[in-house]
Amino acid sequence: MEKKIVYDFDMPVSRLGTHAEKYEARERFFGKADVEPFWVADMDLPTPEFLVEKLRARTGHPMFGYTEQYDEVFDAVQWWMKNEHQAEIESAWISLSPSVVTTISMAIQCCTEEGEAVAVLSPVYGPFFTCTKINKRKIADVPLCVENAKFEIDFQALEKTLSRPEVKLMLMCNPQNPGGRAWSFQCLEKVVALCVKYRVILLSDEIHSDIVYAPAKHRSVLNLPAADEIAVVAHSIGKTFNTSGLQSSFVVIKNPKLRSAFRRAQDRAHCGDINLFGKAALASALSPAGAEYKRQLLVYLHENTRQVCARLNQVENLTVMEPEATFLVWSDFRAFGDWQTVFRKLINEANVALSGGNFFGPAGEGWFRINCAHPRSVLLPAVERIVDIFSGA
Ligand SMILES: Cc1ncc(COP(=O)(O)O)c(C=O)c1O
Known part of the structure; x- marks a missing residue:
């Protein structure tokens, strides 16, 4: 019987030097080259080895x-x-x-x-x-x-x-x-x-x-x-x-x-x-190999989105949409001032780059989208920084 592969999504893999837009465009979009990126909707989790091997x-x-x-x-x-x-x-x-x-x-x-x-x-x-x-x-x-x-x-x-x-x-x-x-x-x-x-x-x-x-x-x-x-x-x-x-x-x-x-x-x-x-x-x-990868990936991503939502929902006046789908968490920061003020706080104080709601049309103003497809060791400390900055704000 073929041995079942267990995917390790906890292991951070550096994308520096791969021209990844999420990393390389930070200076241009956020004015800060070392801000931690949770914006572009791709994953900081590796493509399964069977697919890489095919290529x-x-x-x-x-x-x-x-x-x-x-x-x-x-x-x-x-x-x-x-x-x-x-x-x-x-x-x-x-x-x-x-x-x-x-x-x-x-x-x-x-x-x-x-x-x-x-x-x-x-x-x-x-x-x-x-x-x-x-x-x-x-x-x-x-x-x-x-x-x-x-x-x-x-x-x-x-x-x-x-x-x-x-x-x-x-x-x-x-x-x-x-x-x-x-x-x-x-x-x-x-x-x-x-x-x-x-x-x-x-x-x-x-x-x-x-x-x-x-x-x-x-x-x-x-x-x-x-x-x-x-x-x-x-x-x-x-x-x-x-x-x-x-x-x-x-x-x-x-x-x-x-x-x-x-x-x-x-x-x-x-x-x-x-x-x-x-x-x-x-x-x-x-x-079938892809379906098995997807099954394991979903377990990891669901836990990520659940933990992020649970933590952010503890911040007074911050509400998030717990996703039924996607690795993205849509978060309402409108209670914390105009979107530019929140944007600057996120970048300069929490050191996180999120997708600004305006990208999603006028109805998105004041909201921010967090990409949760990252190893938990990277994602959860970033969420803690957001919680610290906006708690009691
Ligand atoms: C809803 C939706 N459609 C399309 C895309 C982009 O897809 P593609 O890279 O295949 O153009 C994205 C990427 O974030 C998306 O969220």
Whole structure:
């Protein structure tokens, strides 16, 4: 019997010298090169050795020429979606894409015209806004409500927005970044019904869907037959396997007309393929070995987010959203003054670099997002420093 690998997530691994953005861009974004970084949403936890070995083995051959889109990649995606997300998909429905943000941009280009509008539920991952704006489309922002320290959708406001004739596309973050919400089946059903009613294409960004903590469960839009005609589902191994720098993402579109339109947009931008390391990584990660790594990773990340939330919630006037999904903790610092004051305190006094809420749209102002995908020996002392600075403040 094969020996089970036990992953050690406690061991800090230095990323200095690897051009990691989270580290190298500290001076530029925070004005302090040695502030401890808990911002960019990648993990300071290592990619599993079996995947690294796959890449190492490929570098053993000295030619890195044009590489076909081979079956193992598509088989792996199908296997993963069936086993991890109970979604039966055909190989033909899958397209490769360098990144989820590329997919968002392509969806905007193929589903909307200049001057039309894209619906978003904010606060949400910044490129939902920037991709829309750079493509000269309008943002139709539907702010989320906060109820019992969780985001909820205002369905009345959403219906009003989707009923506007210029709204042709909705970008949904499922699970939600920054709030860590794993949207329920009922909630997705309602969103899909509204999109169908008003003929709006629904892009479901499911990049965080493998990081969901029981009893919460990820519900893919692919599990909703009502969404078959309107859904573009974007996923990636970037978050779960810490491979965002490899640019290995995929898209699932069941509707053949929509899929052709999406692929034409990809062809125009020449971005319907990924590099050979991305393909090797997809084929390797989306496997039983990858599922076991994910299972162990989730135990570690869940404990991290639980401990961070429990500690920060002890600070008077500081409230955090305990995530059902993602390794991110969305924290409300509005009681401690304007966001610039809090930002400076976090950097200069607590020595932590967090993602500022403005990145997630106007509704995020005064909030900060903490990345908990770090070894506990690094994460928990940083949280203690935040607690010290803001207790009694
Ligand atoms: C919701 C969401 N979508 C997309 C991305 C980026 O994905 P990619 O690197 O594949 O473009 C992120 C990264 O943080 C994210 O949180």
